[in-house]
Amino acid sequence: MTTPIKTPKKLIEVALPLDDINVACAYEKMPGIGAHPRGIHLWWARRPLAAARAVLFAQMVNDPGYERNLGRGVNKERAKVERERLFKLIRGLVKWENTNNVVLLEEARVEIIKSWRETCELNKSHPQASELFNPEVLPGFHDPFSGGGALPLEAQRLGLTSFASDLNPVAVLINKSMIEVPPRFIDRSPVGPIPSNQKQTKIAQDWSGSKGLAEDIRRYGSWLRDEAFKAVSDLYPKVDLPKAYGVGKVNVIAWLWARTVKSPNPAYSHVDVPLISTYILANKEGKEAYLDPVISGGGYTFTVKNGKPPKSAADGTKASGRGANFVCLMSGTPIGGDYIKAEGVAGRIGSKLIAVVAEVKGGRVYLSPTDEVEKVAKSAQAQWVPGGDIPAKLSGGTCVPYGMTEWGHLFTQRQLVGLNAFAEQLSIARTRIRSDAIAAKWVDDGKSLSDGGTGATAYADALTIYLAFAIDRCADFSNTCTRWVPGNQKVMNLFAKQSIAMTWDYPEANIMIDTVGGYVPAANYVADCVEMLPIKATVGNVAQADAATSVRNEGKVISTDPPYYDNIYYADLSDFFYVWLRRSLRPVLPDLFSSMVVPKAEELVATAHRHGGKEQAEEFFLDGMTKAMHRLSEQAHPAFPTTIYYAFKQSQTTDLGTGNTGWETFLEAVIRAGFAISGTWPMRSEQEFRMVGQGVNALASSIVLVCRKREGNAPTLSRREFIRELKEELKEAVEAMIGGAEGVSPVAPVDLAQAVIGPGMAIFSKYSAVLEADGSPMTVHTALTIINGILTEGGDEFDANTQFCLVWFDEQSWTAGEFGKADVLARAKGTSVNGLKESGVVEAGSGNVRLLKPNEYPKDWAPESDNNTPVWEALHQMIRALRDAGESAAGSLLAGMPQRADPIRNLAYRLYTLCERKGWADEARSYNELITSWTGIEAASHEKGHLGSQVNLDI
Ligand SMILES: C[S@@+](CC[C@H](N)C(=O)[O-])C[C@H]1O[C@@H](n2cnc3c(N)ncnc32)[C@H](O)[C@@H]1O
Numbered sequence: 001m002t003t004p005i006k007t008p009k010k011l012i013e014v015a016l017p018l019d020d021i022n023v024a025c026a027y028e029k030m031p032g033i034g035a036h037p038r039g040i041h042l043w044w045a046r047r048p049l050a051a052a053r054a055v056l057f058a059q060m061v062n063d064p065g066y067e068r069n070l071g072r073g074v075n076k077e078r079a080k081v082e083r084e085r086l087f088k089l090i091r092g093l094v095k096w097e098n099t100n101n102v103v104l105l106e107e108a109r110v111e112i113i114k115s116w117r118e119t120c121e122l123n124k125s126h127p128q129a130s131e132l133f134n135p136e137v138l139p140g141f142h143d144p145f146s147g148g149g150a151l152p153l154e155a156q157r158l159g160l161t162s163f164a165s166d167l168n169p170v171a172v173l174i175n176k177s178m179i180e181v182p183p184r185f186i187d188r189s190p191v192g193p194i195p196s197n198q199k200q201t202k203i204a205q206d207w208s209g210s211k212g213l214a215e216d217i218r219r220y221g222s223w224l225r226d227e228a229f230k231a232v233s234d235l236y237p238k239v240d241l242p243k244a245y246g247v248g249k250v251n252v253i254a255w256l257w258a259r260t261v262k263s264p265n266p267a268y269s270h271v272d273v274p275l276i277s278t279y280i281l282a283n284k285e286g287k288e289a290y291l292d293p294v295i296s297g298g299g300y301t302f303t304v305k306n307g308k309p310p311k312s313a314a315d316g317t318k319a320s321g322r323g324a325n326f327v328c329l330m331s332g333t334p335i336g337g338d339y340i341k342a343e344g345v346a347g348r349i350g351s352k353l354i355a356v357v358a359e360v361k362g363g364r365v366y367l368s369p370t371d372e373v374e375k376v377a378k379s380a381q382a383q384w385v386p387g388g389d390i391p392a393k394l395s396g397g398t399c400v401p402y403g404m405t406e407w408g409h410l411f412t413q414r415q416l417v418g419l420n421a422f423a424e425q426l427s428i429a430r431t432r433i434r435s436d437a438i439a440a441k442w443v444d445d446g447k448s449l450s451d452g453g454t455g456a457t458a459y460a461d462a463l464t465i466y467l468a469f470a471i472d473r474c475a476d477f478s479n480t481c482t483r484w485v486p487g488n489q490k491v492m493n494l495f496a497k498q499s500i501a502m503t504w505d506y507p508e509a510n511i512m513i514d515t516v517g518g519y520v521p522a523a524n525y526v527a528d529c530v531e532m533l534p535i536k537a538t539v540g541n542v543a544q545a546d547a548a549t550s551v552r553n554e555g556k557v558i559s560t561d562p563p564y565y566d567n568i569y570y571a572d573l574s575d576f577f578y579v580w581l582r583r584s585l586r587p588v589l590p591d592l593f594s595s596m597v598v599p600k601a602e603e604l605v606a607t608a609h610r611h612g613g614k615e616q617a618e619e620f621f622l623d624g625m626t627k628a629m630h631r632l633s634e635q636a637h638p639a640f641p642t643t644i645y646y647a648f649k650q651s652q653t654t655d656l657g658t659g660n661t662g663w664e665t666f667l668e669a670v671i672r673a674g675f676a677i678s679g680t681w682p683m684r685s686e687q688e689f690r691m692v693g694q695g696v697n698a699l700a701s702s703i704v705l706v707c708r709k710r711e712g713n714a715p716t717l718s719r720r721e722f723i724r725e726l727k728e729e730l731k732e733a734v735e736a737m738i739g740g741a742e743g744v745s746p747v748a749p750v751d752l753a754q755a756v757i758g759p760g761m762a763i764f765s766k767y768s769a770v771l772e773a774d775g776s777p778m779t780v781h782t783a784l785t786i787i788n789g790i791l792t793e794g795g796d797e798f799d800a801n802t803q804f805c806l807v808w809f810d811e812q813s814w815t816a817g818e819f820g821k822a823d824v825l826a827r828a829k830g831t832s833v834n835g836l837k838e839s840g841v842v843e844a845g846s847g848n849v850r851l852l853k854p855n856e857y858p859k860d861w862a863p864e865s866d867n868n869t870p871v872w873e874a875l876h877q878m879i880r881a882l883r884d885a886g887e888s889a890a891g892s893l894l895a896g897m898p899q900r901a902d903p904i905r906n907l908a909y910r911l912y913t914l915c916e917r918k919g920w921a922d923e924a925r926s927y928n929e930l931i932t933s934w935t936g937i938e939a940a941s942h943e944k945g946h947l948g949s950q951v952n953l954d955i
Helices: 018-028 049-060 076-093 102-122 150-157 169-180 211-235 311-315 337-345 371-378 413-439 456-477 519-530 570-585 614-635 661-672 689-693 719-739 749-755 757-766 780-792 800-812 819-828 833-839 871-895 898-918 921-932 934-944 950-954
Strands: 141-143 162-166 252-262 272-275 280-282 289-296 299-306 350-360 363-367 483-485 490-492 505-509 541-544 557-560 642-647 675-683 702-709 716-718 769-771 842-845 848-851
Touching: 018 049, 018 076, 018 675, 049 076, 049 102, 049 150, 049 557, 049 642, 049 702, 076 102, 141 150, 150 162, 150 169, 150 557, 162 169, 169 456, 169 541, 169 570, 211 371, 211 413, 211 456, 211 519, 252 337, 272 350, 299 350, 299 363, 350 371, 371 413, 413 456, 413 570, 456 519, 456 570, 614 642, 614 661, 614 675, 614 702, 642 661, 661 675, 661 757, 661 780, 675 749, 675 757, 716 719, 719 749, 719 757, 719 769, 719 780, 719 898, 749 757, 749 780, 749 898, 749 921, 757 780, 780 898, 800 819, 800 833, 800 848, 800 871, 800 898, 819 833, 819 842, 819 848, 833 842, 871 898, 871 921, 871 934, 898 921, 898 934, 921 934
Parallel strands: 141 162, 141 557, 162 541, 483 505, 557 642, 716 769
Antiparallel strands: 252 272, 252 350, 252 505, 280 289, 289 299, 350 363, 483 490, 642 702, 675 702, 842 848
């Protein structure tokens, strides 16, 4: 028999300061917070660092509560104080400004080690103690679906040796650039040539952490640009300024182009007519500019005009209505989407220069296009063109139907020449960096980065990676599926969204100058983001691995964020970057870039087109995810729970609260794989700060599952027993969620249905199976339906009149129903229609019964003088008061019936959930408002003084 392991409960299995974590997550998504590690290289669906840090910390530290079976922990009161201390630490840790706060991080590390030592002490007699419980060595961390690297990065920041893997080579490289490469060169001075335009006085002398590495990215970025420019300068000439703006030649910020097709009108079939979504180039008040088309001599030209554009400018050559519908500029003949597609497939979509954005002192000016400027651009001829297919299916759209099928089709020839110029100079830069490092007295052990080197050779390899990342950043801005934004007058990159949608007019940013889309700003940005990496770190370990077959989890603490069913096609999208990275970095990391494109077959995404249909895709996902999860449940360190993130598409919210194929299939995999769920935390990790700030009623966007390996000999349970256990345990769990526990604010009404999955699934998953009457195992779908049903069914705890109202509301909402039906229901609930009428909650007459709406309740009502108040009435009176006169009025009512506070709030939660499910948004909002204002209402009620309370007696 194996000796059981003593595993204290972790904080995450008991409590979390969710609100603070949610606010910090949202803050991190705000534009303008400055450099962030995510800026090192683009990746899709990143977790906020705040969530990753908080979850991992709470997964590593022991809950202070007493555990009789282990003889550890402190009593209830002390545990509460102790938990609050840990919460305070978490609240500090998640703040963006504390990302590299040495003192706080050290405090967190000490706490993690303290818990670890306690666990080791408990297990010191375990036969595998020396291997599993060495108090001097913390277990390593592993994320097998590491993507953009948030989780491994935060593990490293918290002092763990961090392991990361991903199937996708681009993700692997991002992780390497975050946790593997920088720690090897920490605290080192830069070696690169100081750019001639950089003032000595401005150069930082503090090279702690990754500052030296970052500075070299800037220096070589600048050097690389100069070299690349020398090679292709004739394609990037300055333009002459028209007299009105002064004289001389100025840099071009961007060339604006329109795609063209042959006019479908036979009279103009020789003319390439432009497809332009708007003629407006700049719409900032006082700085407006727009295109004015001039038709003459069987052709057309564009003139740029300044000043308020006419109304007609807004739509360019677009026809009214949505979609790819245009009109021929020459004849007004409609140009439909199918025609454009056919032209595209036939290779007849062309391009026409429509304006030039030039750099002048204090801003930018818009110039009319000239043949000469257009000719220079069209003289470019790329020597190398990226191959590989653009994904033909993407949720947000793809340009493939328009004949743009290969990555090379996304770029103009000049964009290709520019990007190539940088890629070509990169190998020269690598040689130069190595010799500069040797000249700066670095040891040169000749060992490359991939061989684990830390000397001059490896440093040259390392810098090459970041410089190649800057090329990727430029590629994201330098392709023809970008947009010109007239508001901020900048280029919007392709992957501002997760699609490769067709564009009609597009900007071509000047990669050679210091502007958005330029190489130097890109390299500087990468450098700034590198500086945000941990200041102190053990070298991480990153590998390319399939999570379904990986052996890298063994003995590690696991927190992971697998793909969300069919949400994002990582491999398809990332080919965009892979083809460029491969061009630049194959000599540096030959193994990682051995295949022509990103491997796709094992990617755990339910892609219908890849797997031959929806069902097959679901089967593939379930099978692969179960294998991957099984590896985690079997291999993870037994003293820690595993945490798993799952993000929802908002549109997937249904009757089941969060019910959808993806989520259910995912849960099915987790449970099949041998995990029991010991907690779930709804998180707003995807949400905009703005929305959280406004307390908007939006669903938590992701959920963190806390899982433990299920006991090998777990029994089975019948459906009836399952429902009985659910009813017993959920009631208490829901009350704790509604009431909030130990400094934790109550779960938002909108999150209740999601939050309740935790305790519900905890029951479901601790058994080897819940058996249906016919002996078949219950599906996750059925279990979720039952769990969610329990949230709104019953209501036995309320008075008889309220029980009636609950059912009547469910059936009728505010509309009238037949008296006979109401009478039967009232009797069943132990009341009568008359009794309901007397208590003031319904209107009954002419054979009908109807619930009163909140605004129909009498305004002069006082709970103190009403001895027949159903909770229903109390709640709707409070809603009326809150709406009419705010929190203080609702608080005054509450002051007159303090003993009803809990039932009122419970009823509001229940009604909120009911209305959400029914899609009654207005009603749901009223209940939500009452709950979210509850703290204020309570404060107002205390101010007023509770009826019969000390304050009242004093009076
Ligand atoms: C949701 S993302 C992870 C995002 C990450 N947590 C972050 O913050 O950036 C899921 C990742 O799983 C990876 N993936 C998909 N199938 C995989 C497999 N079979 N093995 C390993 N990784 C896989 C994808 O490449 C993607 O990077």
